[in-house]
Structure formats: structure tokens, C-alpha cells
Amino acid sequence: MNFSSRLLENAVNEFSKLPGIGQKTALRLVLHLLNQQADDVNRFSESILKLKKEIQYCKICGNISDADTCSVCQAPKRDKSLICLVEDTRDVMAIENTNQYNGVYHVLGGLISPMDGIGPSQLNIGALVDRVREGTVQEVILALSATMEGDTTIFYIYKKLKDFPIKVSTIARGIAFGGEIEYADEITLARSIATRVPYGV
Template structure:
């Protein structure tokens, strides 16, 4: 692509560094900003800069936070003996949206992936093991995505803490609510039969 302006070319290049944003999309976004009031671009630039420079991560659960200890960890009403291990802060937000969970979280910041060169030392695993060793944790819930990398990460953590007095569980895998059985993949369907639950329990779910 040939640009008539270096400023434009530069903005498009930086925009196209975002994931899923190609050169054409970047150009469309940048031209859109040019048509909007100058203040909008200023606000976007400022918001990104402040975020990157001022953001903190909770010292307990590694969730994104504006303060040292995030709202969830600081809430005395939450069950601090129960920890849900997630990959990403997006998972925290997703689980929080369900309003079904009252424990704390531990954000690993990724999953073990030799293909991408991510090992246990790149994730917040040591601090989790430390927490467990202190003996204050009753149960760990593994809520990683059900992939090779997710399973590896779960197993790695499990190995580190298996001699400790802590219960471990994983979130249920099964047919999503509202899904048709015939379109489910056989692994999911198989697991949902193997790990079936008493009918009375399912009635109380909501």
C-alpha cells in the first residue's frame, strides 16, 4: 500500500500491530478517527497510555486492578479458602458475570505452551503453590480451557501440590445449556454421560 502521508502510514502501521487487525482494517479505523472530532483520538491515545503506565496487578490474585489489592480479594464476604485458577482476567470477568461464585481467583496469565515457548516460570504458578503451602486454601478449582495446554497446566500445578491438604476440582464439561445433543462433539457428549449428576441436583442449579 502506498501512502500519501508519513503520519498516516505510521498510524496505520501501529494500528495493524494489534491482533486481528490487518493493514486494510487499520486504515479504515485510522480514517474513521480522522473524520471524528480531534478530542476522540486524544481520549483514545490518553486512555491507552494511562492504562499501560498506571495499571497494577493485584498482589494476591494477579487480576488487573487500580489498587494494590483488587476488589475481589479485598472483599471480606468472599470465601478466601476457595480459589479458582484461571488463565486470563477475561475468565475472571466471565465467571463474575455468572454471580455463581463466591471464592477468590488466581490469574495465571497464560498456560504452559512449549510450542509458544511459555514455561511454568513465565506464569504466576509459584505464588499459587506458595499460597497452598501456607495451608489456608481448602479447594482449588481448575477453570482452564480444555485444550492440551490447559490440561498440561492443570496437571503441572496438581503435581506441585498433590501432597498438600487441598481439594482440587475442575469445572464441569458437558453439553452447553440450550445446545442440541446431535451437534455436540463426541468427546464432550461422552464426558457429559460419564460425569452425569443426580437429577435432583440439576433442579437446584439456578
């Protein structure tokens, strides 16, 4: 692109480093911000700086938090014997939005992915094993994505946990509600038959 200004080019380059944002979209975003009041631009810029500077990770579960312990781990009503293992804070938000889960979480911070150079040591796995060893936990639900990386991570963590006297489960895979059987992929369909549940449960 043929920028009339170095400052503009620089801002567009920074924005186009964001995932899913190409140069044209970056330019649109930057010009939009440029048209806003100085106060609004400051507030935008501050919000991300402040987040980066002040954010904490819950010392128990590793989730993003404003304090050193997150609101879920602090809540007395949550069942501390049930841990749901998730990849990141987006998964926590998705599960919280269902309003159906009353246990606590453990946030891995990623998945094992040799292609991206992410090994088990970079993930929040040691802390999970420590929580289980401590004795309160009765079940760990492995709620990771059904991808190659997710399956590898599940397998690795299962090996770490299998000698403790706890239940280790994974979330059910199957046809989504509203999903049509004829369009389901073979693996999902086969698995949904193999793991069928009694009617009415």
C-alpha cells in the first residue's frame, strides 16, 4: 500500500499483526480511531495497556483475574471437588454462560503442540497435578477441543492423573442439538452411536 504518512503506516502495520486483521481492515480500524475524539483514542489505548500491566492469573486455577484468586475459585458455593480442565479463558466464559456447571476450573493456557513449539512444560499442568494430589478433588473433566493437539494433551494429562483415586472424564462428543445426521462426519456419527445413552437421561 501507498501510505501518505509514516505514522499512519506504522499504526496500520501494528493493527495488521492482530489475528484475522489484514492490511485493508487495519487501515479501516485505524482511520476510524483517527476520526474519534482524542479522549476516546486515549481510553482505547489505555484499556489494553492497563490490561497488560495489571492483569493477574488466579493462583489456584490459572484463569485471568483482577485479583490473585479468581471469582470462581473464591465462590464458597462452587464444588471444589470437581475440576473442569479447559484450554483458555474463552472456554471458561463459554461454560459459565451455560449456567449449568457448578464445579471449578483449571486453565491450561494452551495445548501441547510440537508444531508450534509448545510442550507440556509451558502449560499449567504441574499445578493441576498438585491440586489433585492435595486430596479434595474427586473428578477432573477434560474439556479440550477435539483436535490433534487437544487429543494429544488429553492423553498426556490422563497419564499424569490415572494413578490418583479420582474419576477422569471427557466431555461427550456427538451430534450437536439442531445438527442433522446426514451431514455429520463419520467419526462423530460413529462415536455418537458407540457412546449412546439410555433414552430419558
